[in-house]
Amino acid sequence: MSLEEILDTSKISWLANLGPDSDIVISSRVRLARNLKDIPFPHLLSERKALEIVELVYDAFKSNDILAKDSKLYLMKDLSFNDRQLLVEMHLISPDLASSEKGAVIVSSDKTFSIMINEEDHIRIQVIFPGLSTESAYEMAGKIDDVLEESLEFAFDEKLGYLTACPTNVGTGIRASVMLHLPVLTMMKQTDRMFSTMAQLGLVVRGIYGEGTDAKGNLYQISNQITLGKTEEDIIEGLNSVVKQIIASERQARRNLKGEDRVKLEDRILRSYGILTNARLLSSEEAMTHLSNVRLGIDLGIIKNLKPEEVNRLFMISGPAYIQKLNSQDLPPFERDVKRASFIREKLLKEG
Amino acid sequence: MICDECKVNPATVHITKIINGEKTEMHLCEECAKKKNLNISGDFGPFNFDFEIEPFSVQKFLSSFFEPVSKEIRRTNETLKCDRCGLTFPRFTQIGRFGCSNCYTAFRGQLDPMLRRLHGKTYHAGKVPKRSGGKIKIKNEIEKLKRELQEAVNAEEYERAAVLRDKIRELEQKLTEK
Numbered sequence: 001m002s003l004e005e006i007l008d009t010s011k012i013s014w015l016a017n018l019g020p021d022s023d024i025v026i027s028s029r030v031r032l033a034r035n036l037k038d039i040p041f042p043h044l045l046s047e048r049k050a051l052e053i054v055e056l057v058y059d060a061f062k063s064n065d066i067l068a069k070d071s072k073l074y075l076m077k078d079l080s081f082n083d084r085q086l087l088v089e090m091h092l093i094s095p096d097l098a099s100s101e102k103g104a105v106i107v108s109s110d111k112t113f114s115i116m117i118n119e120e121d122h123i124r125i126q127v128i129f130p131g132l133s134t135e136s137a138y139e140m141a142g143k144i145d146d147v148l149e150e151s152l153e154f155a156f157d158e159k160l161g162y163l164t165a166c167p168t169n170v171g172t173g174i175r176a177s178v179m180l181h182l183p184v185l186t187m188m189k190q191t192d193r194m195f196s197t198m199a200q201l202g203l204v205v206r207g208i209y210g211e212g213t214d215a216k217g218n219l220y221q222i223s224n225q226i227t228l229g230k231t232e233e234d235i236i237e238g239l240n241s242v243v244k245q246i247i248a249s250e251r252q253a254r255r256n257l258k259g260e261d262r263v264k265l266e267d268r269i270l271r272s273y274g275i276l277t278n279a280r281l282l283s284s285e286e287a288m289t290h291l292s293n294v295r296l297g298i299d300l301g302i303i304k305n306l307k308p309e310e311v312n313r314l315f316m317i318s319g320p321a322y323i324q325k326l327n328s329q330d331l332p333p334f335e336r337d338v339k340r341a342s343f344i345r346e347k348l349l350k351e352g
Numbered sequence: 353m354i355c356d357e358c359k360v361n362p363a364t365v366h367i368t369k370i371i372n373g374e375k376t377e378m379h380l381c382e383e384c385a386k387k388k389n390l391n392i393s394g395d396f397g398p399f400n401f402d403f404e405i406e407p408f409s410v411q412k413f414l415s416s417f418f419e420p421v422s423k424e425i426r427r428t429n430e431t432l433k434c435d436r437c438g439l440t441f442p443r444f445t446q447i448g449r450f451g452c453s454n455c456y457t458a459f460r461g462q463l464d465p466m467l468r469r470l471h472g473k474t475y476h477a478g479k480v481p482k483r484s485g486g487k488i489k490i491k492n493e494i495e496k497l498k499r500e501l502q503e504a505v506n507a508e509e510y511e512r513a514a515v516l517r518d519k520i521r522e523l524e525q526k527l528t529e530k
Contacts, residue, residue, distance in 0.1 A: 142479070149483060229475055
């Protein structure tokens with residue numbers, strides 16, 4: 001089993017291309033949770049039975065020639081630890097699936113969709129598009145759902161909708177999320193206030209908080225929390241309208257940077273560029289921080305010789321699993337930092 | 353800042369979760385975060401947040417929904433059990449997951465308060481699978497038209513209301529034919 005092809009990020013559609021509002025929105029993702037009627041949920045399945053589910057779902061999937069073309073099935077138990085982590089870094093599977101021996105994933109050749117089998121639910125269809133494209137992502141996820149439904153009987157209840165292992169997903173089983181790059185709002189300490197109002201709208205902000213309140217790489221993910229009592233379209237519309245307001249605020253904040261603040265920001269951006277093109281050691285966290293600044297520099301026209309999608313790709317490949325796969329071996333953290341620094345340096349100098 | 357859990361190491365993992373307006377914060381060291389199965393440890397961190405990390409366990413989170421009544425529920429539902437997968441209701445409140453789709457039927461009487469707290473609603477309003485859904489689809493469509501009809505009446509748009517009324521009749525006719 002080989003995942004070498006994943007190393008070529010130019011073949012990953014949502015990373016190689018830009019979408020609507022790509023100056024702020026990195027990607028949009030829609031996930032649908034589905035289960036098979038009357039079969040115990042994955043956490044209660046034996047490994048043998050779980051494998052039968054994988055086969056059942058894969059057969060249903062293969063019945064559609066267009067979908068099945070060039071798609072691949074990976075069983076978690078056949079993959080090395082690093083390959084599983086690589087799929088996580090590339091947003092194709094969840095950490096939970098990576099740690100499950102019962103799990104499997106079907107991945108499309110351009111990595112636009114993946115179907116996780118035996119995660120928390122029997123089936124989780126996931127579609128990722130570049131930029132703010134939650135609607136198109138849902139449209140595609142819905143089509144895959146229809147194809148699977150032609151040959152599988154889903155657990156569906158007239159009153160409660162699609163039945164899921166966890167009651168937090170019941171109903172539509174939809175989780176729509178948008179990944180936003182908000183460096184200036186973060187810098188101005190505007191994000192906390194903004195995000196705290198979001199809960200009332202049934203939305204959740206996730207980010208990993210490093211020191212202070214900065215999300216790593218200034219990347220935030222906003223997604224719907226409520227799955228029951230609303231249509232999929234309303235859920236997506238609700239998310240989009242909030243995201244659009246955030247986009248407008250970030251753009252406004254960028255425009256408002258004047259005088260001293262602007263000089264300070266330019267300094268920070270160009271220092272980051274200097275570090276990325278010269279450093280000999282880079283941790284993934286440090287790489288994220290500077291890549292965020294460089295990405296902002298491109299958006300503000302301060303850095304002119306780089307393409308935004310090129311930096312987006314570097315965001316994804318600064319993780320340890322990618323660096324190790326690239327060097328086809330397990331590396332201690334120090335070696336990874338060396339390889340990461342040289343990889344990013346070469347990419348930036350080549351593009352620039 | 354010191355880790356909330358072990359009170360020894362410096363906290364390097366900070367998690368804020370807001371559910372229905374209730375804010376919960378956790379500050380952990382890497383070790384304790386790992387122990388809590390938060391896949392955000394160290395070097396593998398920055399990417400995983402795209403997925404649904406549960407900052408505190410789903411179990412705790414769900415049992416908190418039952419808390420005010422949980423003792424009572426446990427006592428009266430000690431014997432409540434799904435006849436298909438064998439999951440008992442008390443066990444469900446502990447693990448926060450159903451065992452199979454039939455559990456929803458088996459525990460139906462107990463679910464509404466929890467669903468209301470999670471979602472604010474207890475009824476599905478979205479997509480219906482084509483195959484099992486012919487009838488349900490029509491029913492939902494009727495519900496939707498009835499709401500529109502009410503709106504039209506409230507707005508005194510009687511022409512629109514008449515059209516909607518006819519549509520509803522037509523669909524109700526279809527339903528009885530099926």
